[in-house]
Amino acid sequence: MIQTRGERAFTVFSAAVMGLLSVFAFVPFLLIFIASFTDEHALIRDGYSFFPKLLSLDAYAYMASSSATFLRAYGVSFLVTILGTGIGLMITSMLAYPMSRRDFKYHNVLAFIVFFTLLFSGGVVPSYMLWSKYLHVKDTLAALIVPNLLTNGFHVLLIRNYYKNNVPLDLIESAQIDGASELRTFFRIMLPLSVPVMATVGLFMGLAYWNDWINALYFITKPQYYGIQNMLIRLMNNIQFLNSGQASSILGANAVALPSTAIRMAMAVIGILPILFVLPFLQKYLTKGVVIGAVKG
Known part of the structure; x- marks a missing residue:
């Protein structure tokens, strides 16, 4: 297809704008990465810079001193993210399927119930009582997985709309005529x-599980069940205490000054690296899944 002069100009302009926005989105990550390798004193004295005067590995060295703890936390986060995303996708898609079937008598009732959860929730206290007192998930890996399995009705509606708009009812009826069960x-x-929308929703769920620290804060008291996010928060709290005047009065000469600012940047790098590796493989599905699944059905 031959583009007109105006269409070519619009294409060039759009590419330039998107390239500029991509640079603006990438620059903060680059600055965080460089800051994590900057000497603490230089970081405090000169501020954040793309060309630091003094580099240092102190932040990563301190974190490496607890490498076994970090590896265990990474393992917990990966396990929770994989299991939670897989089970959550299955439950969400199986709920969205009957909602997309116009021949199912109660599809509107299910849609109303799911949409209702987008408007109202039970609140923190009732949720805590349900999961800890009645379902007994406290201090188990289930506490990091189960509460988030089906808490976002938007995902259900996204998959339902994708089914309705992209899978003809005639195809389903043909399968039933051939004797296929539901x-x-x-x-x-x-x-x-439904690979595009499943990949899109899976990315959303995976990000939610990977970045989740609230459930561990509520339900986990044993450090061996901490994921990477909670481990980083715990590490940061320990560093702030060791750098405080209270620690100096308690420890005296044994008190140490730790690179708290650089460690914050190093923790951000460690927390985001897995997402940066996974995102390029799902990028081609992301736009298609959101656009098609968000069409009103």
Whole structure:
């Protein structure tokens, strides 16, 4: 297809704008990365800079001193993210499937219930009582997985709209005529045809699980169940205490000055690296899944 002069100008302008926005989005990450390798005194004296006068590995050296703890926290975060995302995707898609079927008698009732959860919630105290007192998930890995399995009705509606707009009802009826059960239709037809929206919702869920620290704050008291986010928060609190005047009065000459500012940057780098590795593989599905799944059905 041959573009007109105006279309070519618009394409060039759009590419330039998007390139500029990409640079603006990338620069903060680059600054954080450089700051994590900057000497603490230079960072406090000169501020953040793309060309620091003095480099240092003190922040990463301090974190490496607790490498076993960090590896365990990384393992917990990866396990929780993989299990939570996989189970959450299955539950969300299986709920969205009957909602997308116009021949299902109660599809509007299900849609109302899911939409209602977007407007109202039970609150922190009732949720805490439910999970800790009645379901007994406190101090278990289930406390990091189960509460987030189906708390976002937006994901359900996104997948439902994708099913309604992209999978013809005639295709489902043909499968039923051939003798396929509902489960077979769902796993052999609906899921293979919904890769873009599943990848998009899976990315949203994975980010939520990876960055979650609230559930551990509420339900976890044993450090061996801490994920990477909670471990970083705990490390930061310890550093702030050791750098405080209270620690100096208690420890006396044994008190040490730690690179608290640089460590904050190093923790941000460690927390975001897995996401940066995964995102490029899902990027091609992200826009398609959101745009098509968000169309009103």
